[in-house]
Amino acid sequence: MLDFAIIGGGPAGLTAGLYSTRGGLQNVTMFEKGLPGGQITQSSEIENYPGQIEVVTGLELMDKWPEQCKRFGLKHDMNEVLQVTKSNDVFTLTLGNHEKVEAKSVLIATGSVPKPANIKGEAEFFGKGVSTCATCDGFFYKGKDVAVIGGGDTAVEEAIFLANICKTVYIIHRRDKFRASPHEVEKMNKHKNIIQILENNTNEIIGDTTGVTGLIIEDKKTNEQKTLDVLGVFVFVGRDVLNAPLKQDDGSFLCDMNESGEVIVNLNMNTSVKGLFAAGDIRIDAPKQVVCASGDGAIAGIQAISYLQ
Numbered sequence: 001m002l003d004f005a006i007i008g009g010g011p012a013g014l015t016a017g018l019y020s021t022r023g024g025l026q027n028v029t030m031f032e033k034g035l036p037g038g039q040i041t042q043s044s045e046i047e048n049y050p051g052q053i054e055v056v057t058g059l060e061l062m063d064k065w066p067e068q069c070k071r072f073g074l075k076h077d078m079n080e081v082l083q084v085t086k087s088n089d090v091f092t093l094t095l096g097n098h099e100k101v102e103a104k105s106v107l108i109a110t111g112s113v114p115k116p117a118n119i120k121g122e123a124e125f126f127g128k129g130v131s132t133c134a135t136c137d138g139f140f141y142k143g144k145d146v147a148v149i150g151g152g153d154t155a156v157e158e159a160i161f162l163a164n165i166c167k168t169v170y171i172i173h174r175r176d177k178f179r180a181s182p183h184e185v186e187k188m189n190k191h192k193n194i195i196q197i198l199e200n201n202t203n204e205i206i207g208d209t210t211g212v213t214g215l216i217i218e219d220k221k222t223n224e225q226k227t228l229d230v231l232g233v234f235v236f237v238g239r240d241v242l243n244a245p246l247k248q249d250d251g252s253f254l255c256d257m258n259e260s261g262e263v264i265v266n267l268n269m270n271t272s273v274k275g276l277f278a279a280g281d282i283r284i285d286a287p288k289q290v291v292c293a294s295g296d297g298a299i300a301g302i303q304a305i306s307y308l309q
């Protein structure tokens with residue numbers, strides 16, 4: 001029986017592991033289906049993590065976090081958690097290898113995944129020109145033309161990253177101005193090879209057996225359609241939370257959530273179920289930043305100790 005089971009090894013899960021083990025819990029395991037670090041390891045450039053003056057990649061930022069946690073006794077199980085249930089004050093986790101593990105308390109910190117833009121051709125050409133990770137796939141388009149769909153911080157940051165590799169980067173956004181911070185937009189404005197296309201919808205991603213060959217966009221004011229010849233399309237239109245492990249056999253969820261599936265928590269990261277905590281991008285009103293996810297994780301780790309006492 002684990003004292004504390006942490007699901008997800010991103011900034012929230014790792015920090016909860018650090019605080020709970022360093023605070024005295026002996027039997028804490030973090031279940032992470034991949035390598036620890038979380039989604040930030042896909043980012044090419046972090047410049048807003050406090051105290052980190054040099055601009056680093058996500059991989060660099062997260063490099064030492066698992067090692068620090070291990071020092072205080074956090075165990076890492078490279079396994080997916082398929083389901084969490086609770087009965088008689090005991091949680092049961094069903095793992096990807098179908099083993100079952102019991103725990104006295106649980107943190108769900110599974111974060112989020114890219115939202116599809118639901119554009120015709122997006123699913124068909126995913127992995128064949130359509131991508132949601134510029135750091136992972138940008139290099140394939142060295143010296144070529146690509147498009148970015150989206151207008152938030154991630155879309156703008158990744159357009160800048162691609163501009164250093166690709167010949168031309170079209171950034172297409174359906175609104176009349178970018179949602180990204182003015183600082184990011186200012187940085188983007190300095191790149192002459194980023195062509196900003198506002199108030200346009202993307203109607204279709206087109207291609208052939210070799211992969212993506214273009215994108216059909218439509219001006220929202222004039223309804224005029226245009227084809228952009230690009231070989232890569234990077235979609236950054238927001239993220240969906242990963243709450244599947246909370247789904248019960250009868251289709252209900254283990255704890256309360258809002259209409260977007262984000263877990264409702266209080267300031268102590270308590271969910272509606274005693275002993276179940278949620279932290280990071282998966283919780284309601286999450287600012288979706290590393291420092292915030294990490295702060296949530298610290299709170300959850302401290303609160304798990306109090307709960308078990």
Ligand SMILES: Cc1cc2nc3c(=O)[nH]c(=O)nc-3n(C[C@H](O)[C@H](O)[C@H](O)COP(=O)(O)OP(=O)(O)OC[C@H]3O[C@@H](n4cnc5c(N)ncnc54)[C@H](O)[C@@H]3O)c2cc1C
Binds near residue numbers: 011111290
């Ligand atoms: C391209 C990009 C750029 C970004 N840029 C910045 C930035 O500049 N500054 C900033 O502060 N933030 C940035 N962010 C946001 C930041 O990465 C997130 O807010 C943060 O990582 C959230 O942390 P988390 O621990 O809640 O979740 P995540 O980082 O998503 O970690 C969740 C982990 O849980 C694992 N997992 C999921 N489901 C399961 C399961 N069922 N079983 C086991 N493991 C599971 C996943 O593999 C993942 O490792 C960026 C994100 C992206 C994608």
